[in-house]
Structure formats: structure tokens, C-alpha cells
Amino acid sequence: MHYNKKLARLAIIVFSIFFALTPIEAKATEEKSDQTEEFVPGEFILEHVMDCYGWHITTINKKHISIPLPIILWDQGKLVCFSSAKFHHGHNAYKGYALGFTKETSGKIVKLSEPYTGPLEKDAVYQFSRDFTDISITKNVCALLISVVILIAIFLSVAKSYKKRPLMPPKGLQSLMEVLIVFVRDNMVIPSIGEKHYKKYLPYILTLFFFILFNNLLGLIPIFPGGANVTGNIAVTAILALLTLLITSFSGNKNYWKHIFNTPGVPWWLKFPIPLMPIVEFMGVFTKPFVLMIRLFANITAGHIIIMGFLSLIFIFGAMNPVAGYGISILSMIFYLFMSMLELIVAFVQAYIFALLTSMYIGTAVEDHSEHETEPVAIAETAQNQIVEENK
Amino acid sequence: MNLITPDFGLIFWMLIGFGILFFILAKFAWPIITKAISQREEYIQEQLDAADTVKKEMKNLKAEHHQLLQEAKEERDKILADARKMVEKMNEEARILRDKEHDARMAETKIAIQNEKMKALTDIKNEIALLSIDVAEKILSEELSTQTKQEEMISKWVNELNLN
Incomplete structure (x- = not known):
């Protein structure tokens, strides 16, 4: 069909635009902390089961290989879009947005009180709010x-x-x-x-x-x-x-x-x-x-x-x-x-x-409701027809 | 992100994604597919039904054919039997005719034979009569050769006449 072909082409175009916006390139991020990461099965499992802003594929030699996905935020009438690679797996903030670092906001995006871009300090205390709508393309x-x-x-x-x-x-x-x-x-x-x-x-x-x-x-x-x-x-x-x-x-x-x-x-x-x-x-x-x-x-x-x-x-x-x-x-x-x-x-x-x-x-x-009443009659009729046919 | 609190972003995209999926499939895929499947099912059913009727017809035809064959056979047998009968009849007639001719010929022959026989018998009788006369002549001449004997004879005959 002609329009089906067109539609398929359109789908391909949309799909490719989508991926052009989110380039599939293995973003290698250096792990900053020197301390060896301990394997915590609960976190590992939950991280997989739950949603995420990037598509983590593997980690080789402490380098996370993942597909960054677009982050789309609707913040007070303004559409904010950027790649999730900007967060550097939660180590950086971008334009005042960062991945949540407290227990309640873990894995969610928070908005810092000032539009700050750069690495987050480990022990610093940041003021944040969540008064925006998050429609990011998550995993x-x-x-x-x-x-x-x-x-x-x-x-x-x-x-x-x-x-x-x-x-x-x-x-x-x-x-x-x-x-x-x-x-x-x-x-x-x-x-x-x-x-x-x-x-x-x-x-x-x-x-x-x-x-x-x-x-x-x-x-x-x-x-x-x-x-x-x-x-x-x-x-x-x-x-x-x-x-x-x-x-x-x-x-x-x-x-x-x-x-x-x-x-x-x-x-x-x-x-x-x-x-x-x-x-x-x-x-x-x-x-x-x-x-x-x-x-x-x-x-x-x-x-x-x-x-x-x-x-x-x-x-x-x-x-x-x-x-x-x-x-x-x-x-x-x-x-x-x-x-x-x-x-x-x-x-x-x-x-x-x-x-x-x-x-x-x-x-x-x-x-x-009427179907209920007619049903037995219909069944009886079909049964009768069957008997008649068999007799034939 | 919490495990059991629905995330707005995902709800939003889910509605859009699923909506697009449903819209496109419901418009361009499902009607074509389901219609094609049911059409094919109907077509197959029709073909099966048609095959069934053809089968039935074939069965009828076969029965008819069988009947025709049977009739033809019977007719053939009848014709053959008739022919045989006719041949027999003709043979019989021919035989009767032959017999009649034969009888007639036999009768003629018999009459001829009879005639010939009668003729022969007459001839033989005449011959015998002639022979008898000859013999009698010879015997008489023998008997009446002497005087005595002639007298004897005449006396005898006279005696006999006396008696009468």
C-alpha cells in the first residue's frame, strides 16, 4: 500500500531524528572516586528494575558505557532539553539541574536553588526543589x-x-x-x-x-x-x-x-x-x-x-x-x-x-440482557437442527 | 525513582506512545489483517462446501452411471438371450423343414421301391408260372407215358365224377 510505505518511511524518519538528538555513542566517564565500588545486590537489582535517565549497557574498567538519553523538563513555561550525559552519572550538575542525591530524590532530577553547572561537591549541602514537570525520555x-x-x-x-x-x-x-x-x-x-x-x-x-x-x-x-x-x-x-x-x-x-x-x-x-x-x-x-x-x-x-x-x-x-x-x-x-x-x-x-x-x-x-433469555432456546434449536441433520 | 509511584514522564510518554501505536495499528493494520483473515476463512469454507457438493454430485453421478451400466448390461443380456432363442427357433424350423423333405423323399422312395418290388414279384410270378407249366408238362408227360397209367387216371377221374 502507498500510504503504508509513506507511514513506514515517516516512522523511520521520526526514529532517526530521535536518535540523532540522542547520539548513540558510548560515553565514557571516568569514575572519580578512587575507592573500590562495593557490589550491593539490592541497589544493582533495583537500579535495573527501575527507570533511569541513561541506558546503562556495561562498565568496563570503571568506565560506564551507556547511551545518554534526552532530558526534557517543563520548568515554569519553559522547555529545558539537554542530554543526560551532562550529569556524568550524578556527579555533575547542569544549568542548576542535577540527579537527586538524597534518599527520597535518588534517581530523580532536582533543581538546585541556583543555575549551577559543574561537578557537585561530595559533602556540600545544596538547596533544591522539584517544582517542574519531568517528561524526559528515560530508559x-x-x-x-x-x-x-x-x-x-x-x-x-x-x-x-x-x-x-x-x-x-x-x-x-x-x-x-x-x-x-x-x-x-x-x-x-x-x-x-x-x-x-x-x-x-x-x-x-x-x-x-x-x-x-x-x-x-x-x-x-x-x-x-x-x-x-x-x-x-x-x-x-x-x-x-x-x-x-x-x-x-x-x-x-x-x-x-x-x-x-x-x-x-x-x-x-x-x-x-x-x-x-x-x-x-x-x-x-x-x-x-x-x-x-x-x-x-x-x-x-x-x-x-x-x-x-x-x-x-x-x-x-x-x-x-x-x-x-x-x-x-x-x-x-x-x-x-x-x-x-x-x-x-x-x-x-x-x-x-x-x-x-x-x-x-x-x-x-x-x-x-435479552441474550440470556434467548440463549437456551437458541441452543435447543441448534441441538434440534443437529439431530435432524444427523438423521438425514 | 520509586518502584511503586508512577512517574509522570513515563505516564505522559506511555499515553503518547501507546496512543500512536493504537491509532496507527487500528487504522492501517488491524482492519486489513482481520478482514483478510476472515475473508480467507470464508473463502476456505466456501471451497470446502463446494468440494462437498461436488463430492455429493460425483457420488450421484457415479450411482447414475452405475445404474446406466446395469441397465445396459441387462439389455445386452436380453438381446443376447433373444438372439439365442431366435437362433434356436430358426434351427428348429430348419430341422423341421429338413425332416419334412426327408420324409417326403423317403415316401417317394418307398413307393418307387414298392413299385419295383411289385414289378419284380409279377415278373417272378410269371416266370414261376411258366416254370410250373413246364414242370407240369414234364411231369404229365412222364406220368402218362404208359397205357395203364392213362387208364388209371381216367378211371380215377371218372370215379371222382361219380361221386359228384
């Missing part, structure tokens, strides 16, 4: 945008192959995606939402499923552009859950709200004078997406933490005794492989659960 944002670009590229190419070879069996990437697309459609969306309404929601559920699945899998790749903990970040899962809540609420028909505020089949004294059931049901509207948010976040983060934990074991034992480090590395690798396999399953299962539950919630919201 997670970067990974998210990369995954978005890759997903768009994948599905535009798949769509193109469908256009090019209509009514033909799928080939290559198309056949891989078709299995998943048909799985989502036939095993999740149609059974949950029903034949009548599913077409409207299928695009969203497909997008949701592939976004989660792809980011989960990308998170399992140890190096750039993988390794970021996108779907294990509460902001990401919160948005996904919020979208589920919004879609469910806005597609809810009269019957859905009636079920919430005046649940049929419940004794009247549960609704009046204290509206116990309505309160519980109404809370359910919010707890369902909330659980979705927590489930995805916790599963993916826990998986990353466990994997990082196994890897940390090598360094913990290595710090005690190099031989022990090598020895434990074998065991660690076995556990790491096992966990990675498990995480592959989890990546799929979590995407499946999120998409399935979302479609089920939408399904309850759009369900027709």
Missing part, C-alpha cells in the same frame, strides 16, 4: 518508543503481506502473527465479548496483547534495545489498566450499570437502607483494573528481580572468593536459564491474562 520511555516503532513496523508489514497475497496461506512473519491474532480473536475476544460486539473492541485488545507481549519479551533480552522493565513499571501498567477502566465504563450499557447499582437476585436488605451491594459492586469497577495493574507490574518486576538475583549471586560469591564466584556461576546460570524459560511463559501468560480479563470486563459491560 523505559526509550524502550517503549522502540517497541512501538517495532510493533508498527511488524504489523504494517504483516498487513502489507495480507494485501499483497489475498486468500493465500500466510508466509514468514505473517504466519507467526496470524496464529497469535487468530488466538486472540477466537480464544479471547469472541468468547468474552460475543459475536455481536467483538469487532468494535478487537483492534484495542490486539494492540494491548501485542504491546504487553512484545515489551515482556523485550525485557528478557539482556542488552539494548531490550532489558528495560517497561511492563514491570507501574506507570505503564497503570495506563493500560486505566484504559481498560475507561473502555469498560464507556461501553457499559444500561444493563451493566443496573447490575452494579441494583444487582438483581440479591435480597433487598443488602441494598437498603445501607447500600452494601452497590458499594461493593461499584468498588469492583475500580478494583478490577487496579488488580490488572498490580498483577502485570508485580509479575514482570518479580521475574526481573529473581533473574537479577541469580546473577547477583555470582558477584556476591565472587567478592568473597573468586573461585566461589566461578563455582556458583554454573549453578547461577542453570537457575538463570530455568527462570528465563519460566519468564518466557510468564511473558505470554501475563499478556494473555491482561488481554483476556480486559475483554471479559468489556464483555460484561456490553452484554445484552
